[in-house]
């Protein structure tokens with residue numbers, strides 16, 4: 076059909092008035108935004124490497140979804156005050172309980188077997204039942220979110236099967252799943268349209284607030300122990316340049332610890348503007364991607380990295396600090412510092428001109444581009460978090476770096 080730019084079914088009255096649409100999109104927004112906090116809070120505590128990686132990717136995709144939904148809400152006669160409110164205490168309870176997942180299996184089931192499949196179902200219904208002309212902007216947004224959700228759920232179902240087959244958690248996760256499902260029903264489903272009962276559900280595990288781990292966790296079954304000093308690759312080559320190249324790959328792979336530090340900041344720093352969490356979601360996923368740069372480069376060389384000791388200093392040494400001090404250490408201390416001629420540019424040029432390694436050259440090229448973005452995030456947000464100007468923040472960063480290297484050097488000399 077060429078009429079209506081191909082929009083189908085133009086004469087039907089849709090299910091959603093502006094007010095009703097704003098109300099449900101506000102719930103969608105709240106769920107995606109909560110999933111960011113939940114993934115951030117859980118990431119340092121989860122064991123399976125592939126699950127950590129996926130939490131980083133999906134957190135970023137949830138942030139993109141949230142950003143689009145927030146923008147759409149602003150077109151539906153809503154105030155920013157409305158958009159920043161939690162829409163429904165029963166929905167809040169569902170999210171409070173999801174973050175209480177005790178292990179990889181529970182978290183994977185909660186996200187990929189309960190919440191996200193329900194989102195898919197609801198968005199398909201919304202797309203089908205809304206007036207196709209008036210609500211085309213929402214349809215377009217939901218379709219793009221569905222692309223991510225369907226990929227995420229397919230990945231998550233595979234992950235759940237793997238964890239179940241490994242029989243790591245013989246006690247199972249049935250009770251957790253049933254509880255979440257009952258909380259979702261009590262909230263009237265994702266869109267709140269199902270009939271609610273007047274007997275509100277009671278808190279279960281969420282009577283106690285979720286706490287971040289003091290030390291980041293690595294899979295005890297498949298990964299080496301955590302360490303505060305870098306161990307490089309096993310049996311490094313004699314050739315200086317080759318040895319330096321492999322060390323670089325390993326340093327990239329160990330950037331998961333930077334992602335975990337950002338996760339901790341995102342989880343514990345409350346009440347910042349949305350743009351802060353949006354920027355840090357990108358920052359976090361970039362650091363996970365950098366870890367994947369290293370993983371891919373090492374695996375392409377046939378180097379076994381997983382059973383090696385795993386460097387976790389960024390998270391572990393900074394975990395007890397205020398979120399502002401943590402973010403200042405990373406974004407100003409480390410990342411702005413890496414903008415020097417001897418920093419990210421030199422790493423890239425080494426891989427291109429000395430090691431002549433095409434894959435690592437490409438990785439370092441993009442790593443450098445990402446770090447430019449991160450240093451800008453630092454200059455944008457660290458002053459806000461510390462409550463002082465950038466010169467003061469740089470002084471803080473120097474002290475935090477000294478503290479950090481003292482701890483790392485002490486750990487190194489104990490080996």
Ligand SMILES: [Fe+2]
Pocket residue numbers: 330333361362365
């Ligand atoms: Fe990085």
Ligand SMILES: [Fe+2]
Pocket residue numbers: 361362410445446449
């Ligand atoms: Fe970075």
